[in-house]
């Protein structure tokens with residue numbers, strides 16, 4: 022047992038961790054990163070996440086001057102002035118976890134706002150605002166954002182400033198690519214370089230931790246986290262471009278074992294995300310799929326389309342299908358997650374069953390039959406099995422929320438000429454830079470395939486509202502991310518209904 026563990030145990034014995042989750046050391050190795058001190062102990066901000074009707078995760082990560090564990094206090098109130106504190110506790114920010122803490126106050130009221138803050142070493146954090154999920158029987162509208170892909174070098178996080186200012190949201194769903202692992206690139210070496218990341222390609226725990234710290238210092242991202250609870254899952258770049266299962270997409274740098282890299286990446290992801298202890302990694306394994314229910318209107322099934330997937334067929338890339346695409350046993354979710362999803366939709370009665378996931382699900386074959394091997398098009402048997410399985414369990418219109426492609430899309434999920442679901446794809450927060458209103462190739466795909474209905478190549482996010490058995494999708498686009506001050510505008514308002522796949526203009 023380390024000194025840190027002993028300290029946590031001691032706090033437990035003294036009852037000081039009541040209501041808080043004590044993070045016990047998973048792996049005890051030194052991992053303190055030298056971080057700039059100029060913004061104080063709380064320079065990485067605060068966050069909350071995974072709202073349930075009676076609890077929510079509160080998060081912060083300290084940047085102390087020494088590698089010692091730092092005791093902290095937290096408090097949660099029903100007002101932003103902290104006149105009515107309803108929960109408080111203590112926790113220990115340990116260097117074993119990059120001085121990050123996750124605390125989970127219990128016994129909260131459903132569907133209401135709370136404010137929280139932390140105190141340590143005589144300093145007080147920024148105030149965060151959060152919200153619990155509605156009571157299970159409450160038939161209330163649910164409003165949220167779907168966002169993804171925030172490559173730091175490619176643009177400012179102005180979109181997050183607009184998300185932060187939206188007072189109506191219940192939560193933000195972030196479906197992946199929270200960081201990008203790539204090395205610093207010099208100006209002139211890359212077509213888009215709005216700002217630079219520090220350091221080499223992330224491979225070690227310290228490097229991933231430092232990358233999260235750099236992202237978390239962004240004031241717009243901090244503002245979004247402080248304004249709303251996040252429900253976060255990873256895609257590929259939290260580890261490495263286009264990895265699946267235990268298969269890296271390219272050979273690893275000399276001396277790097279992919280399993281160790283994955284373990285480091287998952288550990289840093291957990292440390293830096295406001296997620297529940299169910300997502301604690303076990304070395305290179307992690308269980309990120311989970312269900313969150315928002316009253317009678319919607320259940321969000323958060324999926325992991327990376328960790329259990331078969332290798333991309335035909336050597337990855339976008340190309341005509343080779344034989345391997347037609348593998349009838351193809352796996353995207355893997356057998357265990359697929360079975361869990363079927364149980365999960367059968368186990369709740371919300372009007373809308375929403376799949377929060379990463380990769381494009383609606384078919385998008387090009388004029389010569391070419392498909393993206395890193396999307397569900399590379400695994401049509403898995404897509405058919407999942408969508409038919411959902412239909413067999415009474416889900417008339419699974420609503421699929423996606424990211425990954427840095428473009429906004431809307432379309433129907435077709436299986437053998439039959440629409441079995443409706444997909445809304447959020448564009449990127451910053452990845453691929455300023456963008457444009459539309460890609461010619463995408464417009465040609467929409468012209469060729471009636472099930473594809475909308476496309477935008479700007480940066481932004483999608484704002485959703487689940488109400489009265491209908492899901493609204495407002496596609497929010499920014500004209501630029503290369504310089505500050507972009508306004509957000511809604512470029513499309515589309516709607517689908519729980520009772521059948523379809524997309525209408527709202």
Ligand SMILES: [Fe+2]
Pocket residue numbers: 170171198258425426427452
């Ligand atoms: Fe991305």
